Amino acid sequence: MARPTLRDVAKRANVSIRTVSNVVNGYAPVSDELRARVQVVLDEVGYRPNLIARNLKQGRTGMIGLVVPELDVPYFAELVREVITAARAYGYVVMVDQTDGDAERERELLARDSRATMFDGLLLSPLAISAEELRGRGNRVPIVLLGEHIFNGSFHHVAIDNVAAARTATGHLLEQGRRRVAAIGDQPYATGETAQLRTSGYRQAHARMGLDVDERLIVPTPRFHRRLGLEAMERLLALPDPPDAVFCYNDLLALGAMRALNRAGRRIPDDVAVVGIDDIEEGEYSTPSLTTVAPDKAEIARLAVGVLIESINGSAPTPSEIVVPHRLIVRESAAL
Amino acid sequence: MARPTLRDVAKRANVSIRTVSNVVNGYAPVSDELRARVQVVLDEVGYRPNLIARNLKQGRTGMIGLVVPELDVPYFAELVREVITAARAYGYVVMVDQTDGDAERERELLARDSRATMFDGLLLSPLAISAEELRGRGNRVPIVLLGEHIFNGSFHHVAIDNVAAARTATGHLLEQGRRRVAAIGDQPYATGETAQLRTSGYRQAHARMGLDVDERLIVPTPRFHRRLGLEAMERLLALPDPPDAVFCYNDLLALGAMRALNRAGRRIPDDVAVVGIDDIEEGEYSTPSLTTVAPDKAEIARLAVGVLIESINGSAPTPSEIVVPHRLIVRESAAL
DNA sequence: CATGATGTCTGCATCGTTGCAGAGCATTCA
DNA sequence: TGAATGCTCTGCAACGATGCAGACATCATG
Structure with a gap:
């Protein structure tokens, strides 16, 4: 029946x-x-x-959507956990969707008849889609942007200070007396805003110590994956004067780079020190363990969910630019 | 307006x-x-x-729910990706929820007025909840169980042959001449059915070669996390006659165990060989890289989604027990 | 020219639930 | 005694969309 x-x-x-x-x-x-x-x-x-009927009548679903590029990127997986916890405190349930970093899929989500209308609000970690496109959609669902992009004040936005984080990471290496510090992960094109900010920080750290940057030591990568970190490191090792340290724009790149170093028989950190960003659990268990800049993920989640729910309730002020603290965690890969 | x-x-x-x-x-x-x-x-x-209204009228949402214990366990994260891909082929969207391995939250999901009714079907990877409880709920939403539990034929179920997988892993170590092969991850209690199957496989591999099992080498762990693998390995190393190989019930345990070995200065695989299960990407980049038994995740996803959608369409036969292939991937941690 | 077929367009009922106004009844108080 | 109050309970309308049956106009056909 x-x-x-x-x-x-x-x-x-x-x-x-x-x-x-x-x-x-x-x-x-x-x-x-x-x-x-x-x-x-x-x-x-x-x-x-029947929740559908109830939702229709009440005009709300009690669900918020969390959209990330890739769930199998540990940083996002860990962030998801925090968001779910934070949302639960408000009686909201979180549904996660993954776009694969595909602009088409991101667009789909905001398009006319997208599933997104099933949610009372949306947390979006955009990778490929640009600010213009986002604003173009007359989307009525409140949106809060997470981390990866800086938009010009059209949306609520929660992230760490990428420039400062990169400066901290690079500075840590320079202060150890390393003088050929490479950077892996630049993305000198439209949608690579986060990467570009990190490159700025990398340059600033050099500038503050009156050091020049060797442009050949900046290796761009289209994404932040282990394999790309490994390949970038191999390219760096092939240079006539290879680096004595690497700042990677995230931990996955760093883990890939360490794999390349281990395989090449370079000692970490003696020959080459390595620093990443994200503080994913994997880095605690790698050999050597990974020095990293840790964003406060729980805080990111709490603040993002908080602002989103204010928006849903109509009490959200003008779009806010929220900066979340980060801290350097020194482990074996760049110990003194 | x-x-x-x-x-x-x-x-x-x-x-x-x-x-x-x-x-x-x-x-x-x-x-x-x-x-x-x-x-x-x-x-x-x-x-x-308004999708809610449309859904109400049409009696379907086009969404399937995927419930996993922990998204930041790489195996699940990778599985999620495959499920999303598989479901898209049928025009379905996947929403992911995480229970934290908390029986209460799993129960919540199947309870009276749960959000689960928002989905046309449910893929469930239960950790804490038991078969009895699951059956008790008069849930009308079609359910397909993924992996982690064997139930007595009340539900569709997709998994690898855990006994065979464990036998393969252990056998690989024994065939190398290893004679003190430890096992990390047994769960000798109600909800640890998967672990128990793997212990069976471990024992069978020994039996087939006419070898006895040293019960002290079987170290139980309540969950399958890196830290627990590390701690278990430390305990094994403290034995008067420590193992010369370890079979870990998943890759995370294995990575934790390798961390303990590296830290203790033991050489892998020379002093101690390590094998895991799951084939998560992290194992390709660890030092040494991890030998593992790889379940065909894409196939698990395809079959599970397929059966689920048949169920939704009412064309699903009696509950089926689907076994998905697996294969041994030999990498450095247990190379010959 | 009557008939039927076709092509457009409309209105009503409905999905399953909740908001709202009020009915019916008993109790209480002046 | 009559009105006022409070407690239960009910029926109608509505959320925003789609299924269905049919109205109406147009056209072709014998």
Whole structure:
């Protein structure tokens, strides 16, 4: 038989639909006796409310969507966990979707009849889509952007200070006396804004110590994956004067670079020191363990969810640019 | 202004609601001229269909839910990617939820008024909840179980042959002449069915070669995380006669164990060989790289989604027990 | 010219639920 | 006694969309 509805239960219990609804929702004006009688029928037929109908009536779903490029990138996986925790505190459920860093899929999400309308709000970690496109869509669903892009003040945005983070990482290496510090992960094109900010930080760290940057030591990578880090490191090792340290724009790149170094028989950190960004758990267990700049993921999640829910409730002020703290975690790969 | 509805557009364009709906959905019986006129209004007001309403009317959402214990466990993250890909082929969207391996949250998902009713079907990778509980719920939503549990034929179930996989892994070590092969990850209690199957395989591999198992070499762990693998390995190293090889019940345990070995100055694989299960990408980049048993994740996803969608369409046969192939991938940690 | 077929377009009912206004009844108070 | 109050309970309308049956106009056919 089809799933029982309120009507079915009402008929069976000889009461009005409305009363059954009241019992289901525990509303006050139902006598204990009748409540019990209805409850029996509810259990008998195994009634379960149709959330779609309830949502339609109430105009909200209690769900927020979290859209990330890739779930199998540990940073995002760890962030998701924090977001789910943060949202639960507000009684919201989080549904995660993955775009594969495909601009088409990101666009799809914001398009006319997208599933996104199923959510009361959207946390978006855009990779490929640009600010213009995002603004173009007349999307009524509140959106908060996470991390990876800086937009010009059209949306709420939560991220670490990428320039400072990169400066810290690079500075740590320079202060050790390393003088040929490479950088892996630049993305000198439209959608690589985060990477570009990190490159700025890398340059600033050099400038502050009055050092020049050897442009050949800056290796761009289209994405932030282990394999690309490995390949970039191999290219650096092939230079006539290879680096004595590497700042990688995220931990995955760093882990790939370390793999290349280990395989090439270079000692870490003696021959080459390595620093990453993200503080993913994997870096605690690698050999050597990975020095990294840790964004406060829990704080990112809390603030992002907070602002989003304010937006949903209509109490959100003008778009805010929220900066979350980060800190350097020194482990073996760049120990003193 | 509130979000425009079909009614708003209809009024503005001086046509019936029904006609606007036809234009939106591209249905046939609308003249080109009228279609164009309505389209203009649609664009003007920025109409976007309310999916909740559409779903209610149609009785389906086009969404399937994927529930995993932990998204930041790489195996699950990688599986999620495959599931999303597989589901897209059927025109379904996947929403991911995470239970934290908390029985309470798993139960919540199947409970009376759970969000689960928002999905046309559910892929569930249960960790804490038992078969009995699952069956108890009169859940009308089709469910397919993934991997981690063997239930007695009440549900569709997709997994590798855990006994065979463990036998393969252990056998690989024994065939190398290793004679003190430890096992990390047993879970000798109710919800540890997968672990218990792997222990069976471990024992079978020994039995087939006429070897006895040293029970002290079987180290249980409540979960499959890096830290627990590390701690288990440390305990094994403290034995008077430590192992010369370890079979870990998943790759994370193995990576933790390798970290302990590296830290203790043991050479891998010379002093101690290591094998895991799952084939997560991290194992390709660890030092040394990790030998592992690789389940065919893409196939798991394809089959699971396939059966689920058959169930949704009502064409699913009796609950099926689907076994997916696996293969040994030999890398440095247990090379010959 | 009557008939039927075709092509457009409309209105009503409906999906399953909740908001709202009010009915019916008993109790209380002046 | 009559009105006022409070407690239960009910029925109608509505959320925003689509299925269905049918209205109307147009056209071709015998």
